[in-house]
Amino acid sequence: MPQVEAVVFDIGNVLIEWQPERFFDSIIGETRRKAMFAEVDLHGINDEVDRGANFHDTIFAAAEAHPHWRGEVAIWHDRWIEMAAPAIDHSVRLLRALRARGIPVFALTNFGIQTFQIAEPVYPFLSEFDRRYISGHMGVIKPDTEIYARVEADCGVAPEALLFTDDRIDNVKVAAARGWQTHRFEGPQAWAGRLVADGLLTKETAQ
Template structure:
């Protein structure tokens, strides 16, 4: 018997679901692992990035952070000047899944912690980011996952009941936050398993999910 989908829309995180986001790997290649470990232990770079994801201006935030930590100025500015290389490469199988869902008429939304300016950079490099039916980007919303408010804002806007949303994200705290609101979830640990979930939900046939 064919599966009758209970999912009415699929919600994608972007970083580490559709695009690899591994700043530590980037810095290992640029400055060496030892220097990178020292830097990330001394500086809250991810906290700086959270501010950007909440809407802080990208260049201003990184420049101010670099000025506050002059011993690391050159390395910190790489976060701005080489950001597109940090947010790389695309996860091609995940992109194919997004496109296959769209081809089947399944509404697809993005819900991602992303800065206003950094998302503009990403759109230029990855045109598939324009393929979503709706995009919920934290920098424009002024709140980041896993805050319950960002999930509520999506619910209020999209017109789909929480229980009919299937959300995939690579971070367990974001998954738990969505589950508390009644969303269906998939902890993303690679596109193959997510493809299997989409098949099991009756959203894609196996050949479409390849």
Template sequence: MQPEAVIFDIGNVLISWQPERYFDRVIGPDRRRALFANVDLHGMNDVIDRGGDFRETVYDWAETHPEWRDEIRMWHDNWLELATPEIPQSVRILQSLRARGVPVFALTNFGIGTFALAEPAYPFLREFDRRYISGHMGVIKPEPEIYAQVEADCGIPPDRLLFTDDRSDNIAAAAARGWQTHLFETPEGWAGCIVALGLLSVEEAA
């Protein structure tokens, strides 16, 4: 069944999100491994993605781990360096779908403050027909409520939604609700899915 709308995750689908790579470069792999072993930075980021104040959350976390204070604060102070670069083919697919008149939505775990930084840096984030940003919704993937909110807002039957995400747990939660899904591993694989469903030609998805 051909989808009526295509839903993109953002991190690692449209924009590379590899904080470990940033810290490897800045403090070195050994110290980075120690940092991530001692401080639950991804748990901190979940607080932000649920709507927690960006600066306050990071700086409070830093104060609970004073031996890592400077490194933790980098998560806030240098955030755009953690969320880079864009994934060009995925952006082209997004724009080609829009040019074809296919509705495109974003469903992403993203904080209010972090999205405010990302939007001017990545203008294509303004091109979605609808944006479902976890920080504004107060719930994160893979919790069922976030998918239910999308369904209620867009009014499209679940089996006519096509969703791509790089995390298998997020994909499984969407599939459990009847969504069509694609586990994003490479932009080429995502392009193949889009072409196979008849949404774009090979040339449009390249």
């Protein structure tokens, strides 16, 4: 297997927990949340934000289009930072350990322009990547092959020398099909083990 020259992190559910259903369950209860998500395609609406649509305008247009759920949909905008929480501290330590060893670390994430601006001051590690590929600025989201091709063209690292972790198997499969080395993220401990197995970190630095 080729030597890894750069490590590529997804952000949601890799470095920051992203569980909107869990958050809404805590606010309006599971029964109402299920009813709302069945009627309002909030994840699809969020995909539009991740493609670069204006966060405020997109969410409030959805709120007006679903008057029965107007207040609840508005929560997606007004309390978004509470949904994007908490940080996955072990993953953040791994990011920093890689950089401390001089290994380039990139972000490849489905994230809106305005939502990333909201998150940056709350999560300082978002500014610590060597390169950041933010879907909202690129106008395309994973798992579209275009976003991977644009990363390859920009970073100058051969696909087979990139190691990519993401919690979504569809995103991982497209990267693997392009020749990237991949790891399906199912928790920081297993990810740490992969980094150790690949010789990128020691057991001590991967704690």
